[in-house]
Amino acid sequence: MNINNIQNEKVNIVLIGYYQLFRKGIELILQREKFINVIKNGNDFSILNEIPEQAPIDIILLDTNNFLIQLRDIEKIIAQSDTKIILLSSVIEEKYVKQAISAGVHGYILIENDIPFLMEAIKLVSKNKYYFHPIITNLLLKEYHKKQEQISSSDLLDSLTKRQKDVLILLAKGHNNNQVGHILGITEITVKSHISNILKILGVKDRTQAVIKAIQSNWV
Numbered sequence: 001m002n003i004n005n006i007q008n009e010k011v012n013i014v015l016i017g018y019y020q021l022f023r024k025g026i027e028l029i030l031q032r033e034k035f036i037n038v039i040k041n042g043n044d045f046s047i048l049n050e051i052p053e054q055a056p057i058d059i060i061l062l063d064t065n066n067f068l069i070q071l072r073d074i075e076k077i078i079a080q081s082d083t084k085i086i087l088l089s090s091v092i093e094e095k096y097v098k099q100a101i102s103a104g105v106h107g108y109i110l111i112e113n114d115i116p117f118l119m120e121a122i123k124l125v126s127k128n129k130y131y132f133h134p135i136i137t138n139l140l141l142k143e144y145h146k147k148q149e150q151i152s153s154s155d156l157l158d159s160l161t162k163r164q165k166d167v168l169i170l171l172a173k174g175h176n177n178n179q180v181g182h183i184l185g186i187t188e189i190t191v192k193s194h195i196s197n198i199l200k201i202l203g204v205k206d207r208t209q210a211v212i213k214a215i216q217s218n219w220v
């Protein structure tokens with residue numbers, strides 16, 4: 001069901017979680033809201049087979065304890081239906097957050113949040129939007145900036161000449177100027193000149209920073 005007016009149409013929700021007390025607690029909260037219709041709750045995705053096709057599921061509220069074990073079910077539901085999935089968690093772990101986003105979930109919230117946060121998440125997700133806890137948003141921004149820095153570093157590294165790249169690779173392997181010169185068949189003065197140019201191109205102060213930038217970009 002596409003919800004164009006959340007005040008006039010109900011959001012059909014299914015609760016999935018290992019612990020009955022958890023499910024019942026969330027269900028009692030949801031039943032207070034006039035715009036929500038809790039269709040069913042259960043401890044795994046098998047309960048979806050008990051729901052008739054005439055009752056389309058708008059949102060599945062899923063305990064993260066089920067997430068990794070039933071990841072394939074989640075990906076299948078997201079790929080083959082209009083059903084949205086919101087994860088409910090007691091903690092935020094970066095690896096789970098990344099997997100959840102890769103799987104295509106539409107929301108990730110902490111169960112310690114106040115009830116209005118949960119209601120806001122349901123309303124937004126039912127309108128084909130996303131809702132993630134602010135901490136997760138910060139994680140995503142950090143990851144984005146990290147990738148942008150890697151892309152920027154990669155572009156700079158690509159601007160090095162072949163000889164400069166050879167020198168940087170040898171520096172990353174721990175060779176000193178004399179050894180680099182011997183391996184490449186060039187004088188130590190020439191090696192120093194190459195290093196000076198490498199530092200200018202990469203915008204770093206010393207060879208250590210140059211090597212770190214190359215390693216962070218998976219270049220060496």
